[in-house]
Amino acid sequence: MICQMGMAVFKGIPHTNGYTVTSYNFYLRPHSCTSFDPTFMCQTSSLEFLQRFKFDFNKWLYGGITSMNTDEENELCTTLSSVIKGQKIVDLPYTVRDQVNDLGVWAVSANEGDTTTVTNLSEATFQFMLVVSVRHRFSDLWASMQNGEVLIQKVTEDSRQKLEMQDPGGKKLMEYFVDRMLGFTKIFRYLVDTQKPIVLHNCLLDLMLLYKQFYKHLPRSYHTFKTDMHQLFPTIYDTKLIAAEIKSSLKQADDKGGSLLGNSSLSDLATSLKRDHTALYKPSIHHVPKTNKYNGEEMMLHEAGYDAYLTGSSFLYLAHLYAMLQLPS
Template sequence: MMVEITRNNFEEKYPEIEGRLRSAVFVAVDTEFTGLLSDPAFKPSLFDTGSERYGKLRRSTEHFLIMQVGITAFRFIEDKNKYKASKYTFYVFPRSFASIDNIFMCQSSSLEFLCQNHFDFNKFVYDGVPYLNQKEEAHLRKELSKGSLFHQLDRTVDLDDEKSIQLVCSRVAKWAASAVQGDTLDLNNLDICQGDIRLSYVMHKELRQRFPDIWSFPEGGLIRVKKISHMQRKALEENEEQHKTLEETVMHSLLGFSRLFKLLTELKKPIVGHNILLDLMIMYNQFHEQLPTRLNDFKEEIHRLFPVIYDTKFLSFQMRKILIKEGNTTCSHSGEY
């Protein structure tokens, strides 16, 4: 049975997925893209050299996104002499936050193909698991550490979220007017932020910035607001751990699927796919870092990340040669190999 993964169950399912991948003998990967060809000039030719073909693919695919990733972990059951497959399909979407705001292209034919196969575009946008590549992660960590997030709030907070922030601030202001030092107010984080870690982060920052005599604490599913003295406030502001906790929580959430991609690169399991070059290139660009300009650099780097890669399209061509040599003119016997 295929298990569908969105941002709503990603954290819950992550330990299970990690366990399946760690115990796997090989992992199959398949992806769905927003497009394949960004310009007719990048159309492949039979006369392309390897470097030319890679250059065309790189310039074309860097504009497109992976919308869905299928991962199947195959475990070998020794006493039964068979493989058991654990199948997961991930909707992935690049969440905007602070100055991170991705621009990407879509190709009509690709979207039509996905429509014909009942792809759920609402889940892709509303519920896709977020991710960051290494450059985006480093840039966002720098922004958070400098406290420059609020210069980019127009990209982070929409009108409905702004209304939620104003309602919470009004409620806290009314409470703070009669509260004494040590009093606390518990706000249901799930009701206010609807499980959005980005909004929760902004809410904490806004409360701390707007009210000099309170401090907010993440407490499970709550935002706990406490009335404090000037000295307590100063001590909390100077406590780096208080800031790091919020920053690491939001970074952990935004990294999302990138954490799983990093796990795959650390495990070094054999990777299996069909016509997998495009999948590898877009995954590398989307979840790791910008594609190298030179083919040899890409080959070196992708084999560092995934030392063993099997392409079933290449294998089928090789088997066809063997079958023809042995007198079989069809591929009906290829399964015997």
């Protein structure tokens, strides 16, 4: 499971030998909904590794973004459809039950057209459960999810029927809720749509995790996996492989040249490439905004956003080093 996702976006600066980079660090955490309740396993040593490199467990637990793959999305839609139609009964958390009871009291004195907004339920799952419960329990109330809140209206029988016709089978409600549950998957799908080149370091396992968490369950066939990945991202670069190839070329040209890149771990590679003498016409890289936390001398290894920045900058330096090797001696 990916618990932290890093992304660094590089852009060339016109008419200069330089690039800008904007780096992002996302915390990802599974979220449950009705019977959709993902499970994951974690080794003690993995937790200790994260703790050693200052992983913010509170931020992950309290602010982690949702995500799901297409198979999970379809499974969730099937479950939600059954809940909306009343074919599947779910146990309401006490916070939702209390809110339903409070709305029942409010409905007694409310007049037609009156509205109230429920703002004390921040979790999308609880909001969805409340909307469905109100629609099922009260014939004179209508509930909907809007702008991250639940809106309740006191309605007549006729206006209730019109509202139901505007959202037959609760389709709009389900689409709105699923869209919120997709979370980071929407960014993944945007990256797929743009078909931009992506750069990773020692990337096979990372690609498998991306596939499983944001696209589909892993297939049994490696050929299927490889075909799907090339459809999702036609251009994939692995800086570990590129560094190994360039190091081999340097060794062939000069026995001492192979030591220029050092070892191929991301931190060692990035350190080697930052040296001034690594390549002619080495590009400059500027953080945007300048206040970005990765713009200092401190190394924040194994924080995903920082690793993404190191990977992208290493790729650019390697590309310029490769271009230098193509020049006539």
